[in-house]
Amino acid sequence: xxxxxxxxxxxxxxxxxxxxxxxxxxxxxxxxxxxxxxxxxxxxxxxxxxxxxxxxxxxxxxxxxxxxxxxxxxxxxxxxxxxxxxxxxxxxxxxxxxxxxxxxxxxxxxxxxxxxxxxxxxxxxxxxxxxxxxxxxxxxxxxxxxxxxxxxxxxxxxxxxxxxxxxxxxxxxxxxxxxxxxxxxxxxxxxxxxxxxxxxxxxxxxxxxxxxxxxxxxxxxxxxxxxxxxxxxxxxxxxxxxxxxxxxxxxxxxxxxxxxxxxxxxxxxxxxxxxxxxxxxxxxxxxxxxxxxxxxxxxxxxxxxxxxxxxxxxxxxxxxxxxxxxxxxxxxxxxxxxxxxxxx
Amino acid sequence: xxxxxxxxxxxxxxxxxxxxxxxxxxxxxxxxxxxxxxxxxxxxxxxxxxxxxxxxxxxxxxxxxxxxxxxxxxxxxxxxxxxxxxxxxxxxxxxxxxxxxxxxxxxxxxxxxxxxxxxxxxxxxxxxxxxxxxxxxxxxxxxxxxxxxxxxxxxxxxxxxxxxxxxxxxxxxxxxxxxxxxxxxxxxxxxxxxxxxxxxxxxxxxxxxxxxxxxxxxxxxxxxxxxxxxxxxxxxxxxxxxxxxxxxxxxxxxxxxxxxxxxxxxxxxxxxxxxxxxxxxxxxxxxxxxxxxxxxxxxxxxxxxxxxxxxxxxxxxxxxxxxxxxxxxxxxxxxxxxxxxxxxxxxxxxxxxxxxxxxxxxxxxxxxxxxxxxxxxxxxxxxxxxxxxxxxxxxxxxxx
Ligand SMILES: Cc1ncc(C[n+]2csc(CCOP(=O)(O)OP(=O)(O)O)c2C)c(N)n1
Numbered sequence: 001x002x003x004x005x006x007x008x009x010x011x012x013x014x015x016x017x018x019x020x021x022x023x024x025x026x027x028x029x030x031x032x033x034x035x036x037x038x039x040x041x042x043x044x045x046x047x048x049x050x051x052x053x054x055x056x057x058x059x060x061x062x063x064x065x066x067x068x069x070x071x072x073x074x075x076x077x078x079x080x081x082x083x084x085x086x087x088x089x090x091x092x093x094x095x096x097x098x099x100x101x102x103x104x105x106x107x108x109x110x111x112x113x114x115x116x117x118x119x120x121x122x123x124x125x126x127x128x129x130x131x132x133x134x135x136x137x138x139x140x141x142x143x144x145x146x147x148x149x150x151x152x153x154x155x156x157x158x159x160x161x162x163x164x165x166x167x168x169x170x171x172x173x174x175x176x177x178x179x180x181x182x183x184x185x186x187x188x189x190x191x192x193x194x195x196x197x198x199x200x201x202x203x204x205x206x207x208x209x210x211x212x213x214x215x216x217x218x219x220x221x222x223x224x225x226x227x228x229x230x231x232x233x234x235x236x237x238x239x240x241x242x243x244x245x246x247x248x249x250x251x252x253x254x255x256x257x258x259x260x261x262x263x264x265x266x267x268x269x270x271x272x273x274x275x276x277x278x279x280x281x282x283x284x285x286x287x288x289x290x291x292x293x294x295x296x297x298x299x300x301x302x303x304x305x306x307x308x309x310x311x312x313x314x315x316x317x318x319x320x321x322x323x324x325x326x327x328x329x330x331x332x333x334x335x336x337x338x339x340x341x342x343x344x
Numbered sequence: 345x346x347x348x349x350x351x352x353x354x355x356x357x358x359x360x361x362x363x364x365x366x367x368x369x370x371x372x373x374x375x376x377x378x379x380x381x382x383x384x385x386x387x388x389x390x391x392x393x394x395x396x397x398x399x400x401x402x403x404x405x406x407x408x409x410x411x412x413x414x415x416x417x418x419x420x421x422x423x424x425x426x427x428x429x430x431x432x433x434x435x436x437x438x439x440x441x442x443x444x445x446x447x448x449x450x451x452x453x454x455x456x457x458x459x460x461x462x463x464x465x466x467x468x469x470x471x472x473x474x475x476x477x478x479x480x481x482x483x484x485x486x487x488x489x490x491x492x493x494x495x496x497x498x499x500x501x502x503x504x505x506x507x508x509x510x511x512x513x514x515x516x517x518x519x520x521x522x523x524x525x526x527x528x529x530x531x532x533x534x535x536x537x538x539x540x541x542x543x544x545x546x547x548x549x550x551x552x553x554x555x556x557x558x559x560x561x562x563x564x565x566x567x568x569x570x571x572x573x574x575x576x577x578x579x580x581x582x583x584x585x586x587x588x589x590x591x592x593x594x595x596x597x598x599x600x601x602x603x604x605x606x607x608x609x610x611x612x613x614x615x616x617x618x619x620x621x622x623x624x625x626x627x628x629x630x631x632x633x634x635x636x637x638x639x640x641x642x643x644x645x646x647x648x649x650x651x652x653x654x655x656x657x658x659x660x661x662x663x664x665x666x667x668x669x670x671x672x673x674x675x676x677x678x679x680x681x682x683x684x685x686x687x688x689x690x691x692x693x694x695x696x697x698x699x700x701x702x703x704x705x706x707x708x709x710x711x712x713x714x715x716x717x718x719x720x721x722x723x724x725x726x727x728x729x730x731x732x733x734x735x736x737x738x739x740x741x742x743x744x
Binding site for chain 1: 718
């Protein structure tokens with residue numbers, strides 16, 4: 001096998017290996033590390049081989065690991081996921097790439113009927129260690145079916161785990177942890193930040209990562225709590241910076257894990273701030289944000305100074321690109337929700 | 345829907361279609377069904393009258409079958425039928441919520457199942473009680489599914505018999521993936537190779553996943569035998585509502601061999617499946633087998649076949665009964681005597697009694713079972729939900 005073509009990493013003062021990476025490159029290196037660590041790990045999807053995926057996230061992997069470990073598959077989502085199930089039964093750890101969020105639905109039956117249920121159906125004898133990577137969310141000016149946020153469908157299904165990364169450090173670690181996980185993981189990647197240079201982060205590949213199924217407090221604050229995941233995390237952080245100038249201190253939590261939901265840090269935060277704003281690009285009706293609002297009011301009823309407010313996409317089909325800036329939660333809508341909460 | 349006059353003819357035509365006369369609906373249906381009389385391409389080694397017919401291509405795949413092997417095939421079919429009838433009766437007595445009868449498909453399943461080796465993997469649909477039998481799964485292990493105590497309790501890794509699949513057709517892709525894995529692991533290429541077999545009905549061939557399974561197995565040369573039991577009906581819908589072409593001919597469009605076998609002929613099914621598995625284990629890619637057979641009972645115990653099929657049809661198929669034709673053959677060639685048939689009958693009765701007894705004594709599943717094994721790794725949200733519910737339940741003294 002040829003030596004992997006990766007950037008020469010630098011070293012920090014503690015002697016750890018650090019690299020400044022975009023989110024997309026971090027995922028690529030994470031996938032590479034997982035493939036090196038375990039010969040049973042396979043990549044499969046449309047165009048993931050020679051092309052490196054339409055977003056180049058699997059770039060170079062087929063060249064170095066061969067066509068039997070990085071499969072340019074037929075154009076068939078049910079096929080990708082359905083055969084991954086059989087490969088997992090056989091002891092492989094397939095990592096499926098769905099090209100765009102809006103194309104996961106032909107594979108929906110396989111995900112909810114087979115992937116999610118086989119472990120329970122076999123009393124735990126058959127494991128489903130497969131990962132389904134989904135570039136998701138909007139903001140890239142794309143045509144229909146390329147900007148959706150379907151994560152709530154999967155969080156709703158028992159037997160699946162659902163996570164979303166929001167930054168390069170998490171991207172590098174979370175993808176490896178998802179691949180190591182013995183349960184099926186839906187891995188949602190904020191596609192609009194794949195290649196953002198201003199989102200580059202120092203990734204310490206010798207560090208000990210935080211557990212996959214835990215949310216993280218990104219910024220501490222006292223005025224109100226803002227919870228987000230995936231692409232909305234940056235929006236929440238930007239809102240917090242803007243709010244700071246107005247003398248408001250927002251606590252920002254990146255959920256990271258959508259199923260199981262780790263809401264303990266959220267409860268803790270809401271008990272201190274008394275106010276919660278939940279941000280997500282998905283339509284709000286019967287979504288993850290509904291779930292969070294319901295649980296927080298149940299757990300923190302006496303601490304709340306205002307109802308939990310949600311900033312979502314609207315309950316409409318994802319609009320044409322010229323309208324998406326109005327559809328997507330942005331800094332102003334988050335700040336407006338914070339103000340409404342404070343005015344209660 | 346287009347009018348019958350515009351239906352395409354099931355036989356591939358020579359020359360431009362526009363000049364050929366359009367067939368009638370009757371001709372189309374005849375093309376799909378006349379093979380019950382044999383049909384030019386139906387592989388048959390035992391006639392409905394129990395006569396052995398020579399087949400230069402397939403005889404060699406059963407050349408080693410001894411009189412004792414024939415008796416064992418007979419025994420398998422009788423026992424599987426007896427278990428099926430007993431389970432059907434248990435449903436009628438309210439002991440099972442539903443049952444999926446196998447009646448009439450014994451030869452297709454025993455022939456296919458006995459062609460498999462222990463290393464070969466099977467992905468069933470939900471009517472594969474005969475395949476389960478050949479994989480060493482006792483019929484009582486199937487009862488939990490239909491009584492509602494579990495979703496199948498056998499060890500699918502150890503037996504190489506995957507859980508039953510209720511969603512029509514989606515196990516076909518799972519099987520394709522498994523077979524791809526066998527190939528990736530280098531387990532094909534010689535006589536010791538492994539193969540996978542996937543079972544589905546004629547109705548399933550209309551599902552996208554079956555089509556995708558054909559594509560995937562073909563392009564990855566997966567060692568996969570697609571075993572379609574064409575029992576003529578998908579609940580109330582006849583085969584001609586799924587296809588305008590004999591099903592085995594579809595394989596050609598995907599680039600691998602397709603073959604139609606008399607699914608009521610256990611010997612022919614054994615031969616054809618051995619041939620197909622052999623091709624797979626030697627690395628020649630997938631094969632589609634259409635076992636031409638008939639479901640002689642209802643689709644399930646909730647179905648009423650008198651609403652959609654004529655009793656004439658059933659009577660005609662009874663004459664092709666898979667068990668009777670082997671019995672006649674055994675008697676005619678003096679390969680079995682009355683003592684043998686009596687002993688098989690006694691075994692069948694004992695099996696039925698065992699099944700009944702087991703069913704009556706199955707008991708209730710523990711409540712926490714539904715929370716178990718949802719995930720391989722801990723899930724705090726679910727764990728909390730389980731603990732809350734179990735405490736709630738316990739607060740009634742476990743009586744709620
Ligand atoms: C995806 C899906 N659609 C519908 C059903 C309901 N259903 C159960 S069996 C059946 C007919 C299947 O016929 P066929 O594939 O020929 O198999 P057979 O039952 O005849 O063996 C239908 C429609 C189902 N189980 N799954």
